[in-house]
Amino acid sequence: MYKLLIDAGNTRIKTALMDAEGHVEPLFNTTYEDLPNESLKPTISAVWLAAVAGEVRSNIIESWLREQGEELKLHEVHSEQFAFGVQNAYSTPENLGVDRWLAMLGAYNEQQKPTVIVDAGTAITVDWVDENGKHLGGWIAPGVELMKQSVLQRAPKVFSDATQLYGRANQLGTSTPDGLLDGCVNNFAGLVRQALHVTEVELDWFDYRLIYSGGSTPLLSNDLKRRGEMRSELVLQGLALYARDA
Numbered sequence: 034m035y036k037l038l039i040d041a042g043n044t045r046i047k048t049a050l051m052d053a054e055g056h057v058e059p060l061f062n063t064t065y066e067d068l069p070n071e072s073l074k075p076t077i078s079a080v081w082l083a084a085v086a087g088e089v090r091s092n093i094i095e096s097w098l099r100e101q102g103e104e105l106k107l108h109e110v111h112s113e114q115f116a117f118g119v120q121n122a123y124s125t126p127e128n129l130g131v132d133r134w135l136a137m138l139g140a141y142n143e144q145q146k147p148t149v150i151v152d153a154g155t156a157i158t159v160d161w162v163d164e165n166g167k168h169l170g171g172w173i174a175p176g177v178e179l180m181k182q183s184v185l186q187r188a189p190k191v192f193s194d195a196t197q198l199y200g201r202a203n204q205l206g207t208s209t210p211d212g213l214l215d216g217c218v219n220n221f222a223g224l225v226r227q228a229l230h231v232t233e234v235e236l237d238w239f240d241y242r243l244i245y246s247g248g249s250t251p252l253l254s255n256d257l258k259r260r261g262e263m264r265s266e267l268v269l270q271g272l273a274l275y276a277r278d279a
């Protein structure tokens with residue numbers, strides 16, 4: 034029997050299976066539209082869900098689970114004030130996105146070190162956790178795709194019939210579409226550099242862990258990528274802590 038872990042983001046759904054020994058294996062990563070094409074083969078005993086995308090999208094997942102036939106017990110995880118060694122910085126802890134919460138739990142339970150987590154998906158979030166598991170706070174900024182869309186919506190002369198899919202770090206655009214795509218990617222890169230600046234100059238951390246996750250991470254320049262680890266499955270690792278504990 035396996036436990037099914039589900040990280041339901043605003044764009045994508047990422048899943049993993051946890052076996053009886055507590056080992057976690059990735060299962061699938063898909064969109065809400067394509068979820069009906071997925072089916073559960075192994076026998077599942079229960080489901081652990083982290084959902085940030087609201088009721089409509091949670092309903093899509095719940096109805097998909099019902100279609101899988103078995104009577105599955107669904108455990109929805111929410112952000113807490115304190116769990117698995119991590120102390121939430123929010124005075125209203127449940128307001129913190131459960132994806133951010135679980136990524137911090139996943140990271141801190143691997144290594145009790147000062148940690149910076151950058152998750153670049155629909156939105157870009159940055160969170161800081163110190164060596165005692167204290168969440169110091171974080172940032173929420175628009176994701177790279179959202180930045181592009183927000184300019185397109187409000188500036189009629191900016192268009193985007195780009196020949197390339199993504200912008201380029203450290204490059205200068207010489208057309209409207211390239212300027213827009215490159216501008217958005219470099220805005221993301223600038224946010225990461227600012228996060229490192231705050232970490233090193235304001236917090237005075239020097240030996241710290243930098244973790245990246247999310248679909249836009251490949252857009253960062255190599256020098257920034259080299260400074261961190263790519264760990265897009267950390268939310269699932271956080272869910273696994275709850276699933277193992279049950």
Ligand SMILES: Nc1ncnc2c1ncn2[C@@H]1O[C@H](COP(=O)(O)OP(=O)(O)OP(=O)(O)O)[C@@H](O)[C@H]1O
Nearest residue numbers: 042043044045153154155177178199247248249251
């Ligand atoms: N190969 C890629 N290269 C660059 N950007 C990408 C790539 N794949 C996806 N993206 C971008 O990543 C962002 C969303 O990431 P993705 O689709 O992986 O969801 P996610 O990171 O799981 O986000 P969420 O958790 O919000 O669902 C979008 O801006 C998308 O354009």
Ligand SMILES: CC(C)(CO)[C@@H](O)C(=O)NCCC(=O)O
Nearest residue numbers: 085128129130131132133156173
């Ligand atoms: C910021 C996102 C959208 C990132 O996925 C998610 O974590 C969320 O909806 N958070 C709620 C608000 C907060 O974290 O303060």
Ligand SMILES: [K+]
Nearest residue numbers: 042132152154
């Ligand atoms: K996410």
